[in-house]
Amino acid sequence: MPTLIDRRGPSRRAVLGGIGAAGALMVSGAAVLNPREAWGLEVSALKPETMRTLIVMARDIYPHDRVPDRFYAIAVKPYEAAAAKDPATKTLIEDGVVTLDTLAKARHGTAYADLGWEDQRVAVLRQIEGGAFFEKVRSGLVVGLYNQEEVWPIFGYEGSSADKGGYIDRGFNDLAWL
Amino acid sequence: MSAPFDLNDDSVVVIVGSGAGGGTLGTELALKGIKVVILEAGQRHNMEDFINNEWDSFAQLAWTDMRTTSGSWRVHKNFPNLPAWIVKAVGGSSVHWAGASLRLQEHEFKTHSTYGGLEGANLLDWPITLKELEPWYAKAEDRMGVTRTNGIPGLPGNNNFKVFEAGAKKIGYKEVSTGRMAINSEPRADRGSCQQIGFCFQGCKSGAKWSTLIAEIPRGEATGNLEVRPQSMVQKIEHDASGKATGVVYVDKDGKTQRQKARIVAVAGNSIESPRLLLNSASNMFPDGLANSSGQVGRNYMRHMTGSVYAVFDKPVHMYRGTTMAGIVRDEAGFDTKRGFVGGYELETLSLGLPFMAAFLDPGGWGRSFTSAMDGYVNMAGLWIVGEDMPQETNRVTLNTSVKDQYGLPVADVHFDDHANDVAMRDHAYRQGTAMYEAVGAVRAMPTPPYPSTHNLGTNRMSEKPRDGVVNKHGQTHDVPNLFVSDGSQFTTGGAENPTLTIVALALRQADFIAGEMSKKTI
Ligand SMILES: Cc1cc2nc3c(=O)[nH]c(=O)nc-3n(C[C@H](O)[C@H](O)[C@H](O)COP(=O)(O)OP(=O)(O)OC[C@H]3O[C@@H](n4cnc5c(N)ncnc54)[C@H](O)[C@@H]3O)c2cc1C
Ligand code: SF4
Numbered sequence: 001m002p003t004l005i006d007r008r009g010p011s012r013r014a015v016l017g018g019i020g021a022a023g024a025l026m027v028s029g030a031a032v033l034n035p036r037e038a039w040g041l042e043v044s045a046l047k048p049e050t051m052r053t054l055i056v057m058a059r060d061i062y063p064h065d066r067v068p069d070r071f072y073a074i075a076v077k078p079y080e081a082a083a084a085k086d087p088a089t090k091t092l093i094e095d096g097v098v099t100l101d102t103l104a105k106a107r108h109g110t111a112y113a114d115l116g117w118e119d120q121r122v123a124v125l126r127q128i129e130g131g132a133f134f135e136k137v138r139s140g141l142v143v144g145l146y147n148q149e150e151v152w153p154i155f156g157y158e159g160s161s162a163d164k165g166g167y168i169d170r171g172f173n174d175l176a177w178l
Numbered sequence: 179m180s181a182p183f184d185l186n187d188d189s190v191v192v193i194v195g196s197g198a199g200g201g202t203l204g205t206e207l208a209l210k211g212i213k214v215v216i217l218e219a220g221q222r223h224n225m226e227d228f229i230n231n232e233w234d235s236f237a238q239l240a241w242t243d244m245r246t247t248s249g250s251w252r253v254h255k256n257f258p259n260l261p262a263w264i265v266k267a268v269g270g271s272s273v274h275w276a277g278a279s280l281r282l283q284e285h286e287f288k289t290h291s292t293y294g295g296l297e298g299a300n301l302l303d304w305p306i307t308l309k310e311l312e313p314w315y316a317k318a319e320d321r322m323g324v325t326r327t328n329g330i331p332g333l334p335g336n337n338n339f340k341v342f343e344a345g346a347k348k349i350g351y352k353e354v355s356t357g358r359m360a361i362n363s364e365p366r367a368d369r370g371s372c373q374q375i376g377f378c379f380q381g382c383k384s385g386a387k388w389s390t391l392i393a394e395i396p397r398g399e400a401t402g403n404l405e406v407r408p409q410s411m412v413q414k415i416e417h418d419a420s421g422k423a424t425g426v427v428y429v430d431k432d433g434k435t436q437r438q439k440a441r442i443v444a445v446a447g448n449s450i451e452s453p454r455l456l457l458n459s460a461s462n463m464f465p466d467g468l469a470n471s472s473g474q475v476g477r478n479y480m481r482h483m484t485g486s487v488y489a490v491f492d493k494p495v496h497m498y499r500g501t502t503m504a505g506i507v508r509d510e511a512g513f514d515t516k517r518g519f520v521g522g523y524e525l526e527t528l529s530l531g532l533p534f535m536a537a538f539l540d541p542g543g544w545g546r547s548f549t550s551a552m553d554g555y556v557n558m559a560g561l562w563i564v565g566e567d568m569p570q571e572t573n574r575v576t577l578n579t580s581v582k583d584q585y586g587l588p589v590a591d592v593h594f595d596d597h598a599n600d601v602a603m604r605d606h607a608y609r610q611g612t613a614m615y616e617a618v619g620a621v622r623a624m625p626t627p628p629y630p631s632t633h634n635l636g637t638n639r640m641s642e643k644p645r646d647g648v649v650n651k652h653g654q655t656h657d658v659p660n661l662f663v664s665d666g667s668q669f670t671t672g673g674a675e676n677p678t679l680t681i682v683a684l685a686l687r688q689a690d691f692i693a694g695e696m697s698k699k700t701i
Contacts, residue, residue, distance in 0.1 A: 061544045061545070062544060062548070062549050062552075063545070063546055063549050064549050064552070064553060066553070122545060138542075138544055142536050142537050143233060143533070143536075143537070145536075146532055146533050146535075146536035146537075146552075147232075147233050147533045147536075151532075152532055155532050155552065155553070155555045155556060156494065156496070156555060156556025157498065157531060157532035157555060157556070158496075158498070158499075159230070159231070159531075160230035160231060161230055161375050161376050161377065161499075162228075162230050162373075162375045162377065162383040162384070163230070165373065166372075166373030166374045166375035166376070166384070166500075167336075167373075167374040167375065167376060167499040167500050168372075168373045168374040170499070171337075171496065171499060172334075172336045172337065172374040172376075172499040172500030173334060173335060173336050173337055173340065173500065174337065174496075175337040175340050175341070175494075175495060175496070177493045178340060178341065178344050178618060
């Protein structure tokens with residue numbers, strides 16, 4: 001578990017995210033919590049609700065049912081530091097989330113992250129696809145999500161190999177089903 | 179050991195770039211007793227320092243100095259500042275390369291005569307023939323230790339090859355093998371055999387793969403005639419009042435501008451930087467850039483017709499295990515217009531690790547269509563398509579004067595549009611690749627668009643007549659007798675084959691020519 005996402009249980013003040021995608025993700029004070037996976041992520045530059053929305057959005061853009069929320073959280077966590085450093089980034093993200101929620105409410109009367117079906121949320125994302133906010137989040141995920149070494153085993157990718165002597169004795173030609 | 183030469187030593191041959199072309203030329207000249215200084219923009223890494231991690235390795239090796247793009251190619255949309263995936267380091271892209279080493283076919287040296295006039299294509303016959311190049315191909319194959327030549331056995335097939343081979347045979351292909359690879363299948367030339375590490379693109383950590391970094395340059399240095407100066411970015415080639423090259427201006431590792439004098443200058447910066455350097459060397463005498471009286475410098479940029487097919491099966495493949503590109507189908511490489519296009523293509527095994535797969539499978543793609551494919555990663559097999567693309571005058575490298583690099587020089591803009599022939603060939607190859615995999619049970623096949631260019635060719639083309647191109651049959655510029663081009667930018671046309679064996683063969687041949695002319699005192 002990465003150090004900046006600390007394990008902690010839900011506090012009494014935790015606000016439940018409702019029935020939507022964010023169901024497992026709660027906002028408590030200045031943190032986003034995931035009690036099921038036992039982690040929390042504190043934010044100060046971004047609103048905690050914004051971080052929660054980013055995590056939901058990350059999964060909606062690259063949905064892998066076998067990948068736990070924490071990897072999506074790790075992938076979007078750098079926006080907290082970026083927002084703290086750069087006001088333009090902060091505005092892009094906070095405004096982007098406001099737009100997303102406005103569009104979601106116009107369609108369904110509910111904030112984006114609280115929409116119950118992935119299809120509903122994806123339809124909202126399609127409306128902002130290609131825009132600066134969407135592209136920033138999506139392109140950041142390509143490296144932020146898929147380059148996490150802890151994610152690789154979920155996909156069956158074995159990573160570095162020279163240190164293990166290559167695959168010469170570890171199955172480079174072990175395929176037998178043909 | 180490595181000889182340090184004086185900046186004012188005007189008897190040296192200065193080579194710009196230490197990759198497949200420059201590193202080979204420099205070493206061969208040094209072996210012939212000629213003094214050589216190679217100026218290389220990138221750093222020098224050791225084999226042990228290479229990293230088995232795609233993005234970290236990219237950060238270590240890739241050329242990421244500013245470049246811009248234009249045109250209708252998808253790379254412009256998805257990777258606007260990364261037209262090419264090539265290396266900035268000692269060894270150049272021979273550090274990245276996969277090792278596939280094929281000779282061009284006879285008719286590919288004569289495309290104008292063979293294919294005839296094709297609208298929009300600037301076809302031209304090479305000023306040399308296969309026959310003339312054959313001895314140099316043989317020398318290059320021996321030098322690089324190419325499998326299936328010189329009695330060297332082929333590499334064993336990995337899992338990705340097994341699927342590829344079975345599919346190819348099912349649909350009737352005959353010429354299927356683990357190919358001709360400059361990767362040791364058994365120990366040779368003081369280098370060990372392939373350990374099936376699977377990170378060939380990231381710089382082979384076992385030394386089984388030929389590169390100028392490990393297999394050429396150290397040999398050249400051992401003669402005492404070769405000095406390689408890393409982190410030396412050449413800015414300009416200078417000339418005297420008679421129009422002869424006199425040396426180069428470069429920025430050294432400490433950021434200081436230096437001037438290295440030279441008897442001969444050879445440019446081998448790969449097909450984007452080489453024309454950029456010639457264009458940036460414009461002077462009163464050569465207002466359109468050095469060696470550009472034909473106006474062809476930077477034009478006819480080729481990148482091979484490429485694409486990939488990845489297919490998901492219902493059982494594991496683990497395609498990333500083992501040699502990345504040891505697998506080829508050659509049945510489509512010939513000339514046969516019944517298929518609806520001129521030229522041919524090869525199908526070669528290819529795998530990407532999970533991080534690069536995410537970036538390149540469908541750049542910009544998202545949602546379940548994309549992620550369900552990624553979920554099938556462990557069950558995936560993959561192949562790469564490489565075919566002859568048509569040279570077009572409008573596909574070109576120009577100076578983008580509104581964007582400057584860290585030295586304040588205009589960057590290269592790379593403009594590219596597919597020719598209709600390229601599109602027809604790619605569609606055919608996508609269909610064939612898909613059919614191969616479906617024949618052995620693929621549940622889903624994905625025609626994947628071309629990556630940023632790994633094969634960059636043609637921007638200083640060879641021509642018989644000075645008005646048609648930049649260099650003659652020896653890579654000597656038509657305009658400046660002691661200025662040479664020694665990399666893939668010399669290619670008159672691209673052929674269907676991976677280019678490096680030809681680059682090396684041309685460099686060996688050029689070394690012979692330069693040595694001969696030097697002793698005759700003509701240059
Ligand atoms: C991932 C990958 C896989 C490949 N696989 C194959 C394969 O299997 N088979 C095959 O045939 N080919 C393959 N290639 C292509 C092959 O690498 C190139 O064709 C070959 O290396 C080109 O040689 P070159 O001498 O033209 O340029 P390079 O090898 O790229 O060398 C150019 C060098 O010049 C330096 N340079 C540029 N400008 C300057 C300057 N102004 N001053 C100083 N130095 C400068 C650069 O830093 C670089 O080191 C592959 C390429 C890649 C990227
Ligand atoms: S598979 Fe072979 S050539 Fe490729 S990196 Fe490994 S040892 Fe080197």
